[in-house]
Amino acid sequence: MALKITVIGTGYLGATHAAAMAELGFEVLGLDIVPEKIAMLSAGRVPMYEPGLEELLGRHVAGLEGSSGRLRFTTSWEEVGAFGDIHFVCVNTPQKHGEYACDMSFVDAAFSSLAPHLTGPALVVGKSTVPVGSAARLAGLLRELAPGEVELAWNPEFLREGFAVADTLHPDRIVVGVESERAERLLREVYAGPVAEGSPFVVTDFPTAELVKTAANSFLSTKISFINAMAEICEAAGGDVVKLAEAIGHDDRIGKKFLRAGIGFGGGCLPKDIRAFMARAGELGADQALTFLREVDSINMRRRTHMVELAREAVGGSFLGKRVAVLGAAFKPDSDDVRDSPALNVAGQIHLQGGQVTVYDPKGMANARVLFPTLGYADSAEAAARGADVVLHLTEWAEFRELDPAELGEVVADRIILDGRNALDGAAWRKAGWTYRAMGRPTA
Numbered sequence: 001m002a003l004k005i006t007v008i009g010t011g012y013l014g015a016t017h018a019a020a021m022a023e024l025g026f027e028v029l030g031l032d033i034v035p036e037k038i039a040m041l042s043a044g045r046v047p048m049y050e051p052g053l054e055e056l057l058g059r060h061v062a063g064l065e066g067s068s069g070r071l072r073f074t075t076s077w078e079e080v081g082a083f084g085d086i087h088f089v090c091v092n093t094p095q096k097h098g099e100y101a102c103d104m105s106f107v108d109a110a111f112s113s114l115a116p117h118l119t120g121p122a123l124v125v126g127k128s129t130v131p132v133g134s135a136a137r138l139a140g141l142l143r144e145l146a147p148g149e150v151e152l153a154w155n156p157e158f159l160r161e162g163f164a165v166a167d168t169l170h171p172d173r174i175v176v177g178v179e180s181e182r183a184e185r186l187l188r189e190v191y192a193g194p195v196a197e198g199s200p201f202v203v204t205d206f207p208t209a210e211l212v213k214t215a216a217n218s219f220l221s222t223k224i225s226f227i228n229a230m231a232e233i234c235e236a237a238g239g240d241v242v243k244l245a246e247a248i249g250h251d252d253r254i255g256k257k258f259l260r261a262g263i264g265f266g267g268g269c270l271p272k273d274i275r276a277f278m279a280r281a282g283e284l285g286a287d288q289a290l291t292f293l294r295e296v297d298s299i300n301m302r303r304r305t306h307m308v309e310l311a312r313e314a315v316g317g318s319f320l321g322k323r324v325a326v327l328g329a330a331f332k333p334d335s336d337d338v339r340d341s342p343a344l345n346v347a348g349q350i351h352l353q354g355g356q357v358t359v360y361d362p363k364g365m366a367n368a369r370v371l372f373p374t375l376g377y378a379d380s381a382e383a384a385a386r387g388a389d390v391v392l393h394l395t396e397w398a399e400f401r402e403l404d405p406a407e408l409g410e411v412v413a414d415r416i417i418l419d420g421r422n423a424l425d426g427a428a429w430r431k432a433g434w435t436y437r438a439m440g441r442p443t444a
C-alpha cells in the first residue's frame with residue numbers, strides 16, 4: 001500500500017512539499033496552526049506567492065474539480081497522528097529576537113503536539129533548518145512522548161523561493177540523516193521518483209545532515225559577500241564588478257552563479273542561518289571556525305547602508321523634503337517574501353532619515369505594508385516615481401527591466417536612478433537623459 005504522508009507547517013516550504021508529495025503519488029495531509037492558511041489551502045489557494053504552486057494544488061486538493069483528491073489539509077493533530085506513516089516537520093526556525101541564535105520554539109512545539117498522537121509505527125522527518133545537535137535532542141523528545149514505535153530522520157531542504165516547485169520535484173540532491181536501515185528505506189521510497197530522474201541521494205548521520213544545510217547556505221552567503229567586497233574595491237579603484245564576475249566565472253572552479261553584486265542577500269533564510277550557525281559554533285566551543293561569517297554578514301549589511309548613502313548623495317546630502325521612489329520590496333524577484341528584505345531595509349533607513357519614501361513591488365506589497373506600515377505605497381512603478389527626486393531599483397523584477405526610461409522620465413522631479421541590483425540597461429537609461437548609477441560599476 002502506498003505510503004501516507006503528513007506535512008506539519010504549511011508555509012513556503014511545507015505547502016510546496018505537501019503538493020509535491022501528492023504529485024509524486026502519495027496520499028498527503030497537511031497541518032498548520034493557522035486556520036486561515038488551512039482554509040485557503042483546502043480551497044486550492046496559496047497563502048503566498050510562489051509560481052506554479054497554485055496549479056499543483058489545483059491538480060491534487062481533494063474536492064476540487066478534476067483533482068486527484070490525494071491532498072487534504074487540517075488543523076487536527078489527532079487526525080495527522082492517525083493518518084501518516086511519515087510526518088515531515090516544516091515549521092519556521094527564525095532568528096531569536098535580539099540574538100543570533102535560532103528560535104527552536106516552533107519546532108519544539110510541533111514535536112510536542114505531534115508525538116502524543118503517534119500510537120502506531122511512524123517515521124518523523126525534520127525538514128526545518130536547525131542548529132546541529134537538534135535532531136539528537138528531538139529524537140529523545142519523541143522517545144519520551146510518543147506512545148508508538150517512532151523514529152526520527154533529518155532531511156534538510158534546499159529549495160529556492162520562486163523555484164520551489166521545480167526544486168522540490170527535481171532537487172539538486174536529497175540528503176537524509178538516518179539512524180536505521182528502515183528509515184533510509186522509507187525515505188528512498190518517498191524520493192524514488194526524483195532519484196530515478198537523476199537526483200543524487202546522500203545518506204548520512206544526523207549531525208552531518210543538519211550541517212550540510214547550514215554549510216550550503218553559508219557558502220552561498222559567502223559567495224555573495226565576496227562579490228560585494230569586490231564591488232567595494234571596484235568602486236574605489238574604478239573597476240567594473242559585473243565584468244569581473246563574468247571573467248572569474250569562466251573558471252569552472254569558481255562558477256558564474258551567485259556572483260551578482262548589489263545590495264546583498266536577505267530573506268527568511270541566508271541571514272538568519274549564518275547567524276544561527278555562528279551562535280551554535282559558539283555553544284560548541286568552535287566559534288573561531290566561523291568568525292569569517294561575521295565578516296560575510298557585515299559586508300552584506302554594509303551594502304544596504306551604502307545604497308542609503310548613494311541615495312542621500314544623489315538628492316544633495318539630506319533626505320529632508322525629498323521624495324524617494326523604491327522599486328521593489330520582496331527580498332528577491334518572483335517572491336512576495338519580505339523577511340529581512342534588503343529593499344525594505346533601505347527604504348526604512350531613508351524614511352527614518354526624513355525622506356518621503358514610496359514603495360512599489362509587483363507581489364510583495366501586502367507583506368511589506370504589515371512589516372513597514374509607515375512607508376508610502378503606490379500601485380505601480382510609475383505612481384511610485386511620480387515627483388521623485390531619486391528612483392531606487394532594489395528588487396530586480398522583470399517588470400522593472402521593461403520600464404520605458406523616457407516615459408518614467410516624464411513623471412519624476414529629477415532623472416536619477418540607482419540600480420541596486422545591476423540589472424537595468426544603464427545605456428538605455430542614460431540615453432533617455434537619466435543619471436544612472438549601478439553598484440561597483442563605473443559611474444559613466
Ligand SMILES: NC(=O)C1=CN([C@@H]2O[C@H](COP(=O)(O)OP(=O)(O)OC[C@H]3O[C@@H](n4cnc5c(N)ncnc54)[C@H](O)[C@@H]3O)[C@@H](O)[C@H]2O)C=CC1
Nearest residue numbers: 009010011012013033091092093106109110128129157161
Ligand atoms: N522558505 C524557503 O525557501 C526554505 C525554508 N527552509 C526552512 O524551512 C523552515 C520553514 O520555512 P518557511 O516555510 O519559509 O517558513 P514559513 O513561516 O513560511 O512557514 C512555517 C509554517 O509553520 C507553521 N507553524 C508554526 N508553528 C507550528 C506548529 N507548532 N505546528 C504546526 N505548524 C506550525 C506556521 O504557521 C507557518 O505556516 C525553516 O526552518 C526554514 O529555514 C529551508 C529551505 C527553503
Ligand SMILES: O=C(O)[C@H]1O[C@H](OP(=O)(O)OP(=O)(O)OC[C@H]2O[C@@H](n3ccc(=O)[nH]c3=O)[C@H](O)[C@@H]2O)[C@H](O)[C@@H](O)[C@@H]1O
Nearest residue numbers: 157158159160161224258259260264265266267269331332
Ligand atoms: O534555506 C533556504 O531557505 C534557501 O535559501 C536560499 O534560497 P532563497 O532564500 O529562496 O533565495 P536565493 O535565491 O538564494 O537568494 C537569497 C538572497 O541573495 C540575493 N542574491 C542572490 C544571488 C546573487 O548572486 N546575489 C544576491 O544578492 C538575493 O537577491 C536574495 O536576497 C538558497 O538559495 C536555497 O538553496 C535555500 O534552500
